[in-house]
Structure formats: structure tokens, C-alpha cells
Amino acid sequence: MGTFEAAAALVLRWDVIITILAASAFGMVVGAIPGLTATMAIALLVPITFFMDPIPAVGAMIACSAMAIFAGDIPSTLLRMPGTPASAAYTDECYAMTRKGQAETALGANVLFSALGGLFGTAVLIVSAPLLAEIALGFSSFEYFWLALLGLACAIFIGTGSPLKGLIALFLGLFVASIGLDNPGGIPRFTFGNTELMSGIDFIPAMIGLFAVSEVLRSMASGAKDWEVKQTSIGNPLRGWGKMFVTWWPQQIRGNVTGTAIGILPGAGADIAAWVAYAMSRKFSKTPEKFGTGHVEGIIESTSANNAALAGAWVPALVFGIPGDSITAIVIGVLYLKGLNPGPTLFLNNPQAIYAVFGIFIIANLAMIPLGLLALKAGTALLRVPRRVMMPVILLFCIVGAYAVNNSLYGVLLMLVFGVLGFLMEEHDVPIAPCVLGIVLGKMLEESFVTSMIKADGNLLAFFERPIAAGLGVLTLAVLLMPLWAALGRRRAAA
């Protein structure tokens, strides 16, 4: 049996298909509720995937995240409240269309171009990942060190408003990663005699805390007031699909390319892709004055971009084990748990699993069109569920999820600590994403550095002696030094 047949046999099973549909529905619910992000949907899904086989588990995460990113557009359009941060870039534009009575056109565009963007990103993933894996087979600890550092540098300087606070968040994440026995010396580090801490900080309760509990605390603080749904009935979202597709194909393609490229870049994901694509659409538009008045052009480009970014982020995640965004950061944790350790050898040893992942991407994005249309009907009803009831129940769900990881209350405690941490961080404008990447990449960064230094006998120049390592090193240093250079330039201009 060939690899493709084996992959098809893994994917085309009733339990896998039902899992994908159920995860899509879950992603739809979480994505459509303002404030609950796609990352949070994934964090909450992880404890359930624990009990699944590897392929349905990965399939659930792909379907859930794709659907959540699209569903974020529903409250964006109807309430002017982005369901997930990835919709924030074009929320005003969508809402302006609703005010003009064109909610169905905006939502229809969101369904269609989200799915197409996701399929484009998937195509790039399918073509580029095996090629990159081929190259990555020759990588040593030097290259991995630079890759990890590059991912962290991008997370700070591309993803956040304040690089300084991003850097603080990153160091915090690296510190969390350094707790436990698993370090070059093999000695208990920062465990203070606690046996639970010996194995390190459990990733999943930490993620549930940082992304979900912090949001529950924020809602509790604001009193969890209900949303006001302005337009409750929407017309036929299918109307005008053909015309939109013909008129705006250059915007769509540009959005797809931008989104996929930003997704592949370690550390930057769907949120940033949407902002960049929206800005680009306006810049290149023949009618930039129409932007902000309820014009579908920018919506198409950015809604394509955020879903394309989702698939793009899987390229570095699968090939190098470096997360492209915070969603793949969690996915990498799950891949390890499922014995599908990401890296180029996965392509050699387990190619059918890789092709199964590709297949699930295609199915999930195709399924998004019918499910998305259903979601438009369900989404408006969902927004009428009282938030005061919803948020406490989500907290209980978090508790059960954190408990299920090791069947111990220690997970719940950990979740609570990280929930408070995430809440306080966001209240002080310290971004969470760099912290998460620090937690995920900390071990790789330390291990590759120490291994390299031992190999090179302490010679730091060894990091530049291999051609690819040197290239990655120069790129990383450029990303790190660019803001400094820009600041100096500004100072000189001011003087």
C-alpha cells in the first residue's frame, strides 16, 4: 500500500470525519463568542484530544482552528465586536456593511474567501513542507538554535505593539520552560523541593490558564454584560458569490499569498496577517476612499489572509517543530504527546501521517463552506445566550480540562496560577503570545545552544561556520537589530 492510500485510510474513516465535524462545531461556537479566541478554542480542545488517536486528534485541532477564525467574523459583522483577534482588522468595514443592510454580502464573502484562503495555504503547505524537510534533514544544533531564536525574535518585533513588553513576556516564558529536571545538567532547577515541579510546568494547564481563564477573569471584572444584537435576520449569503469571485480575484490571491507568507514566518499568525492584508488592500486599491464605508474589497483580502495564515503556520511547525503562531505552539505540544514528534524525520518515518494532516486540511476547509453557512444561522442565536451564565460554565470546563491532563488537582492549581498571570499581563499591556512561544521553544533554544557550545568547544563563531546557520544567524540578528537601528534613525532625524 502506498503512502497516499495509507494516508487516505487514516483519514476517510467515520470516526475521523465525525471528529472533524464536531471540532468544527466547537470552533464555531468559541470563535463566534466575542473575546474567546481561536487559540482558546484549541487550548480547551486539547484535554479532549488526549483520549483520541493521533490523526483524529490533529484533525480536530485543524478543523477547530479554521472554523474559529472564520466564525470570528460573525460577531464582527453583526455586533462590531471581533469574535477572535484575527477579525479585528476588518471589523469596522464589516459592520459598516451591516449598517448599509449588506450583512449577508459581508458574511457570504467571509465564508467563501476564508475557505479559499485556507485551501491556498494548504496547497503551499503540501508543496513546501516536504521540500523544506529535505533541507532540514541536514540541520544540526547550530541551525536549530538560530531557528528557535528567529521564531522568538519575530514574536517580539512583529507581533506586538511594544517590543520591550514583548521581550519581558518572552523572558518570562523562557523562565517557565527552564523549570524542572529536563536541562543540560540534569539537575532540579527552580523546583524548591517540590516533586510536582521536577517534571517541569505542564504545558496544557498553563495554556488553558493563559488563554481561557484570563478571559473568564476579564469578563468577571467587567460584569459579563450581554451583547446587543443589531441585525438579527440575515438574507441569503450566497448571493453575489460569483460576481465577487470574478471582480476581486487579484485581491483574493494577494491576500492568500500575504497570509500564507506571514503564517510561515515563525511567531506571527492570523491576526497580523489580517492587519497587513487589509492595509495592503487599501494601499493598492483603485478606490481607497471607499475603505471604511462598508466596502467588500478589503474584507476579501484580509479574510483570505487570516485563514491562509493558519495553514502557513503549520509549515515551520511540522518541518522544524517551531511554531508559526500561538495555535501551532499548542499543536506542537499535542504532536509530541501523540508520538508524532515534529521535525524532518517525521516526513521520513511517518509520511502517511503527514499526508493525513494535509488531507484533513483540505476536508476541513471544504467543509467550512456548508458548515459556515449553517453557522451564520446559529451564530445569531448563540449571541443571545446570557454571558453571565456562559462565563462561569466555561470556567468549569477549564477546570475539568486542566484536571484531565494528569488526573490531578495540581493541574487545576497550575491553571489558576497561569490564569492570574495572563490576566495581569494583559491588564498591563504585556502580550501573551511571546510568553507562550518562550515556553514552547525554551528547551530547544537551551539544548541547541549548550550542545553547540560543547561541540564547538566554546567557540561562538561556530554558529556562523555552516552556510545555512550563517544565513539564519544574519537574518535573526537583522530582525533583532532592526528596531534599534530604526530608533537611532528617528533620533538622528529629530536632532
Next chain:
Amino acid sequence: MKVNDLILAALVILGAVALATVSLTLPPIPGQAYGADVFPMAIAVGLLLCGWVLAARSVKAGAGRAVTLTWFKEPGAPTRVLGTLALVALYIWLSPLLGFVLASVLMLMGLFALLRVKITLALPSAVISALALYYVFAYGLRVPLPRGLIEGWI
């Protein structure tokens, strides 16, 4: 409560110093220059620099200009946030004694009370969600959720 970047900077610097102090006590790998202490030490130095720059910036911008935290503007917000944390702590304490279902219902009722949900809506919501999660996780996914007073019957 008002917190500005200067306090955040002070916390970062304090954390960095504490981290460096503990890192110094970590033993090296015999015969190697790079051991378990290198990485935390690098983090400590990085944090120290960040704290320093943040402090310098906020002094320059006028440290007296404090930023009000959004969640303290809302009346009753501190009570609701601290109450939520206390209720989760209560769950951690009670669930081994009372079992998952009772402890969850108690926690949810507390949270609903904080949000002033009417009892006619709160009680059924709490009972139904606790039971639903119990069935899904304890039966569907075989998670050994704490069993207590009533789990034997349901």
C-alpha cells in the same frame, strides 16, 4: 488601584535579581563551561536590561502619570475577580471531599451570585452543566473525576 510601568519595571528587576541569585547556586557540568546555570543567567540579565529600560522610559515620560487598570474602573470588579479566584480555590479544596458534581454546583452558584444571575436561572444552569460535564468526562472520556457524596447514584 493604580499601577504604572515603573512598578512593573521594579517587579521585573526584582524577579531578575532573584533569578540570578538562584542560578548562581546551580552546579556546573563537570569539565564543561556551559551547564544548567547559563540559560537562567541569560534570562536574568535580559530581564534586568528590560526592567532598566522600562524604568528609564517611564521616568522620562513622567512616572507620576499613572495608568488606571481597566478592570478597576468597573464598580465591584475587584470583588468579582478575587471572588472568582477564591471560588476556584474552594473547588480545589472541596472536590476531593464532596465529589465533582457538588463542588462544581457550589462553585458555579458562587460565580452566578457574583454576577447577580437570578436563582431561577442560576440553579438549573449550575446543575445541568455540572452533570453534563460529569457525564461527558467521567463516562465518555473515562476521566476519574473526584467521586464523593452523590456520584455513586448518578
